[in-house]
Amino acid sequence: MNGTRRGPRVVFWRHGQTSWNLEGRFQGSTDIPLTGTGVAQARRAARLLAALGPDAIIASDLRRAADTAAELAAVTGLPVSHHEGLRETYAGVWQGLTNDEIQRKYGEDYAAWRRGEPVRRGGGELETEVADRAVPVIQAAVAELPTDGTLVVVSHGGAIRTSLGRLLGLEPFHWESLGGLSNCCWSVLGRGGRGWRLLEHNAGTLPQTVIGDDT
Incomplete structure (x- = not known):
């Protein structure tokens, strides 16, 4: 797969389960920790994502995202750069x-x-304001990647959706068309000839090379 890729790849990874996820509570910027199940989810996903050979990890500084990112850091040996700009919508x-x-x-x-x-x-916050603060953090990290490098962004469902929508060039009204991410699942963007393109969405397995007329 690496031999056919051109340009950077960004993996957007949602944090593991929290007690408020189970209770259906709007978390926003409240700093809720992972449950034991959430930690186990992060450890399982980290082993899969490590196989992509990530070059950098950035994460929200809220502990549910930071602790999820820490599991990937433990497997890969990469440091994690924490950013307030990647927090969930207030x-x-x-x-x-x-x-x-x-x-x-x-x-x-x-x-x-x-x-x-x-x-x-x-x-x-408005959803567009979340994108305004999150996307520049992501773009700055992408700019530091090696050629064909992979960035893992560990964040939250709402912040990820707004970032995906902005990077894909969708109008804000259509951001909702990107379905939500399950706990510890991820979406993948790759650089195409006309900008970013969505390669995987709400995945729990490794991205696979697409062989077809649109590659």
């Missing part, structure tokens, strides 16, 4: 609430957000 008063609680208390804002309107959920 969602103000929505943080800590379940989906049902949010709909009950903030139904109009929730409905507008689901329609794709720009909403400061809970008085927090």
Whole structure:
């Protein structure tokens, strides 16, 4: 696979399971740790991702992402660079609430957000503002990669989706078309002739070379 790649590759890896994931609570920028299952998920995924031969690891400084990244660092020997810019969307008063609680208390804002309107959920950040802070961190790390290098970005579901949407050149309204990532699954971008292209999404196995008319 490495012999056919051209240009950098970016692996977006979501953190492992937390107790708030299990309870269906909006985590946002709240610093919630991994569960034991989350740690096990990270260790399993790290062994797979290490086979890609990553050249650099960057991560959100929230501990659920930082601890996930640490598992890959332990396998590869690479250092992890932590960045506040890769944190999950700050969602103000929505943080800590379940989906049902949010709909009950903030139904109009929730409905507008689901329609794709720009909403400061809970008085927090717009999705475009998350991309504004996350994407430059990713681009700076990509610029430091060797030719055909691989960067692993360890972050959060919302922050990853906004970053993917921005890098793929999608309008913000269409970012929701990128389905969410399961805990400790990943998406992969590769550089194509017209910019970034989505190679894998919500994967839990190693990316495979695509052989076909579109390569």
